[in-house]
Amino acid sequence: MTQIINLSRRSFLKGLGLASGGLVLACSQPTKSLASQLLTDAKTFNPNLFIQLKSNGDLILIAARSEMGQGVRTSLTSIIADEMEADWQRVSVKQATGDVKYGNQNTDGSRSIRTFFDSMRKMGATARAMLITAAAKTWSVPELECKAENHFVLHPSSGKKLGYGELVAKAALLDVPVEAPLKNSKDFKYIGKDLPSIDVQDYVTGKAKFGLDIRLPNMVFAAIARCPVTFGTVKSFKSETTMEVPGVLQVIEIPRVDRPFGPLGGVVVIATNTWAAFQGKELLEIEWNYGKNKSYNSAPYMKTITEHSQKEAVVMLNNGSVADAFAKAEKVIEASYQLPHLVHAPMEVPNATADFKGTLCTVYAPLQDPQTARTEVAINLGIKEENVTVNVTFLGGGFGRKSKPDFAVEAAMISKKINKPVQVVWTREDDIQHSYYHSVSAQYLKGSLKGGKVTAWLQRSTFPSIASTFIKGKDHGMAGEFDMGLINNPYAIENIRCENGQAEAHVRIGWLRSVSNIYHAFASNVFADELAIAAKKDPLQFRLELIGADRVIPSNSEFQIDTKRLKNVLNIATKNANWGKSLPKGYGMGLAVHYSFYTYVASVIEVSVINGKLKVLNIQTALDCGRVANRNTVLSQFEGAAIFGLSLSFYGKITAKDGAIEQGNFDDYKMVRMFETPNINVEIVDSEATATGVGEPGVPVIAPALVNAIYQATGKRYRSLPLADFNLV
Amino acid sequence: MFTKSISKFLMMVLTINNKNYDIEATTDMPLLWAIRDLVGLTGTKYGCGKGLCGACTVWLDGEPIRSCQVPVLVAIGKNITTIESLETTFSHLQKAWEDLNVPQCGYCQPGQLMSAAALLKHNPNPSDEAINNAMSGNICRCGTYKRIKQAIKMAAINAK
Numbered sequence: 001m002t003q004i005i006n007l008s009r010r011s012f013l014k015g016l017g018l019a020s021g022g023l024v025l026a027c028s029q030p031t032k033s034l035a036s037q038l039l040t041d042a043k044t045f046n047p048n049l050f051i052q053l054k055s056n057g058d059l060i061l062i063a064a065r066s067e068m069g070q071g072v073r074t075s076l077t078s079i080i081a082d083e084m085e086a087d088w089q090r091v092s093v094k095q096a097t098g099d100v101k102y103g104n105q106n107t108d109g110s111r112s113i114r115t116f117f118d119s120m121r122k123m124g125a126t127a128r129a130m131l132i133t134a135a136a137k138t139w140s141v142p143e144l145e146c147k148a149e150n151h152f153v154l155h156p157s158s159g160k161k162l163g164y165g166e167l168v169a170k171a172a173l174l175d176v177p178v179e180a181p182l183k184n185s186k187d188f189k190y191i192g193k194d195l196p197s198i199d200v201q202d203y204v205t206g207k208a209k210f211g212l213d214i215r216l217p218n219m220v221f222a223a224i225a226r227c228p229v230t231f232g233t234v235k236s237f238k239s240e241t242t243m244e245v246p247g248v249l250q251v252i253e254i255p256r257v258d259r260p261f262g263p264l265g266g267v268v269v270i271a272t273n274t275w276a277a278f279q280g281k282e283l284l285e286i287e288w289n290y291g292k293n294k295s296y297n298s299a300p301y302m303k304t305i306t307e308h309s310q311k312e313a314v315v316m317l318n319n320g321s322v323a324d325a326f327a328k329a330e331k332v333i334e335a336s337y338q339l340p341h342l343v344h345a346p347m348e349v350p351n352a353t354a355d356f357k358g359t360l361c362t363v364y365a366p367l368q369d370p371q372t373a374r375t376e377v378a379i380n381l382g383i384k385e386e387n388v389t390v391n392v393t394f395l396g397g398g399f400g401r402k403s404k405p406d407f408a409v410e411a412a413m414i415s416k417k418i419n420k421p422v423q424v425v426w427t428r429e430d431d432i433q434h435s436y437y438h439s440v441s442a443q444y445l446k447g448s449l450k451g452g453k454v455t456a457w458l459q460r461s462t463f464p465s466i467a468s469t470f471i472k473g474k475d476h477g478m479a480g481e482f483d484m485g486l487i488n489n490p491y492a493i494e495n496i497r498c499e500n501g502q503a504e505a506h507v508r509i510g511w512l513r514s515v516s517n518i519y520h521a522f523a524s525n526v527f528a529d530e531l532a533i534a535a536k537k538d539p540l541q542f543r544l545e546l547i548g549a550d551r552v553i554p555s556n557s558e559f560q561i562d563t564k565r566l567k568n569v570l571n572i573a574t575k576n577a578n579w580g581k582s583l584p585k586g587y588g589m590g591l592a593v594h595y596s597f598y599t600y601v602a603s604v605i606e607v608s609v610i611n612g613k614l615k616v617l618n619i620q621t622a623l624d625c626g627r628v629a630n631r632n633t634v635l636s637q638f639e640g641a642a643i644f645g646l647s648l649s650f651y652g653k654i655t656a657k658d659g660a661i662e663q664g665n666f667d668d669y670k671m672v673r674m675f676e677t678p679n680i681n682v683e684i685v686d687s688e689a690t691a692t693g694v695g696e697p698g699v700p701v702i703a704p705a706l707v708n709a710i711y712q713a714t715g716k717r718y719r720s721l722p723l724a725d726f727n728l729v
Numbered sequence: 730m731f732t733k734s735i736s737k738f739l740m741m742v743l744t745i746n747n748k749n750y751d752i753e754a755t756t757d758m759p760l761l762w763a764i765r766d767l768v769g770l771t772g773t774k775y776g777c778g779k780g781l782c783g784a785c786t787v788w789l790d791g792e793p794i795r796s797c798q799v800p801v802l803v804a805i806g807k808n809i810t811t812i813e814s815l816e817t818t819f820s821h822l823q824k825a826w827e828d829l830n831v832p833q834c835g836y837c838q839p840g841q842l843m844s845a846a847a848l849l850k851h852n853p854n855p856s857d858e859a860i861n862n863a864m865s866g867n868i869c870r871c872g873t874y875k876r877i878k879q880a881i882k883m884a885a886i887n888a889k
Contacts, residue, residue: 067834068834204831246737247738347784348836394835632830666776673865674877
């Protein structure tokens with residue numbers, strides 16, 4: 001339950017970085033996350049949303065969520081401002097430091113709006129009610145005769161009017177009303193509308209400060225040479241040539257820190273500028289102890305996990321009897337799907353600036369999870385958490401990489417060793433070769449048809465688990481991964497069995513935008529298409545029948561899949577794509593539909609394959625994320641997800657040879673560019689349902705829709721990615 | 730990639746956005762790092778260090794270059810233009826970027842804007858193909874290409 005507190009008279013404000021005075025409200029809102037399932041140190045839940053209305057009328061929101069392009073600073077603010085009847089021009093955002101007082105700050109799992117929407121409304125409504133009460137008392141009139149409008153409280157019958165700033169002092173002394181009335185959604189001014197990003201001007205003028213843009217007096221720069229093989233260590237090194245580089249100051253060694261977010265360790269080059277540090281790093285002569293992960297080679301590994309997916313594994317879900325259904329079927333189809341590791345490659349590489357002084361440490365970094373950074377830094381330095389201040393800069397992309405604060409710990413360790421403020425900068429090669437990788441995966445699917453209907457579905461998913469990063473030797477998946485498109489299959493099939501095969505991890509595995517939904521949605525959407533072809537049915541009609549009657553699928557999740565909403569997005573996307581229109585030879589259209597982060601998404605992709613070369617022409621996406629906070633942000637996220645999905649479909653592939661990652665930069669880990677960008681159209685379903693995820697759910701549908709479209713264009717079925725492996729792009 | 734013949738620090742003068750800056754750098758230092766670390770203008774971004782992503786795009790005598798690939802020596806005596814002064818000549822382009830809410834994370838956008846403004850300087854009414862050619866050297870991991878293209882067209886119309 002959301003509880004709202006008036007903090008105006010408490011000394012608490014200094015800790016929030018707010019000047020005292022004005023009306024300050026806080027509310028408590030518990031959150032859950034994938035990371036908190038894994039991290040044993042439970043966080044305490046305190047008030048975690050704060051707003052301050054100052055006597056000059058300025059409204060400040062403390063954003064405890066990190067901004068990485070998903071527009072959260074704007075969306076959260078717009079919700080409060082709308083309910084509060086605030087003037088958008090008077091609203092500003094202050095970024096919170098990493099602190100448990102904000103509750104869980106880990107910005108991942110597409111859940112900022114989902115978890116905060118209702119609380120933000122209540123906060124805004126409470127502030128508005130208190131301002132109205134303050135005005136009514138001032139005028140000695142009944143509250144019901146007053147109304148709030150655009151930063152003023154009005155008394156229409158007398159024509160009296162007071163600005164919010166003028167009412168602050170009085171409102172601050174009031175008790176919080178038990179129940180403040182919410183606005184009628186038809187009166188929303190900002191919620192669900194197209195609001196410009198609150199930060200857009202800083203972005204287009206180069207003023208926005210990302211982690212790499214932090215500059216402190218007397219600061220030095222550091223680059224780190226890490227072992228090419230994960231968890232390998234330094235045997236010995238020579239730094240004479242490095243020391244000759246003008247600007248290089250010092251070369252030191254830092255150890256591997258054996259914690260999930262612990263630095264890998266390595267040889268650190270400290271210099272007066274980034275370039276000298278990079279250059280010095282290249283010139284180091286290092287002998288490594290590679291360790292056991294040197295055995296990691298991607299081709300044989302894929303063969304092993306594929307074999308594991310083709311034999312009986314750990315049962316995660318078993319409804320009916322797939323064996324009986326296969327025995328009685330008219331047709332049985334089998335397919336194996338193989339997807340490689342991926343890496344986030346945010347445009348801003350991992351980096352952090354740390355300033356250790358005595359017993360205090362201040363960190364500035366692009367972090368999705370500043371609290372975990374704070375905890376890890378404190379543990380590493382052996383100082384108290386309250387002596388660590390973690391400032392969150394803008395994130396130049398995150399995609400899950402910046403939830404893992406190993407780079408912040410590196411900076412803190414180095415600052416302590418050299419007793420100077422230091423900025424650790426990863427090269428692009430460091431980013432691609434020492435990440436927390438999206439799982440490589442092999443899946444085996446077997447389905448049966450009888451009378452044109454699917455009677456059984458067996459899906460075995462095998463992938464090195466994110467859990468392996470937290471629990472050594474863990475070689476099976478965990479609930480959070482199965483819930484992403486494996487065991488919550490929305491199809492009306494009597495006999496379903498899902499299994500999870502064994503897979504050891506030889507690199508650090510982590511979550512990447514959309515996580516396990518990427519491989520599960522790929523296999524299930526391509527396989528459903530293969531079944532449609534086998535049944536000689538139109539893939540759309542077949543899929544609608546497979547989803548089946550309108551119903552809510554029971555589960556122990558806080559949200560249940562509503563098949564009506566799922567079919568609705570599929571119908572909209574196919575209608576917008578003009579599904580069924582006649583296409584020239586070499587052209588094709590494919591569809592995919594997936595539910596993730598509680599949001600319903602369908603994409604239809606139109607392609608041409610001429611002379612063996614693929615061209616993506618059109619992507620039509622339809623989504624239902626419940627109530628929309630900022631329409632513009634939702635559209636942006638799904639337009640961007642289409643490109644993210646195309647990049648992984650075309651080019652995304654991380655491979656290891658003798659334990660070392662073979663890719664290093666945007667020449668061998670390519671991204672889709674403007675010339676490859678198709679027409680992209682996004683339609684949002686109008687809905688009053690609870691707001692759900694937006695940042696991630698647009699990605700998983702893209703690859704399978706594309707592969708299904710290529711099949712229609714060419715008759716060829718691609719069961720692995722990237723398509724560059726087949727010279728299609 | 731690197732040889733052992735490393736040059737020494739030399740005093741140089743860089744002219745950035747019509748202002749002179751005294752710096753001390755090796756002649757082979759990429760212009761990007763001189764701008765960011767020595768001069769302290771951080772709007773120009775590091776993305777790849779190999780001229781592959783365009784995040785470091787600035788103008789040298791009015792022409793777009795990848796500053797991570799150009800040694801600082803080459804820029805001596807020339808005019809360097811960075812995102813920090815784009816508003817003096819291309820505020821309508823920045824306005825189009827704002828109106829269409831182009832940026833997501835915003836990190837690559839200074840480079841995108843410098844490439845787009847250079848295109849419009851030479852070709853005030855670019856076709857889709859011309860836009861693709863001029864902009865395909867700039868990567869946006871958030872995937873804002875659709876809006877970048879729209880914003881360039883909007884700016885072209887608004888400049889008339």
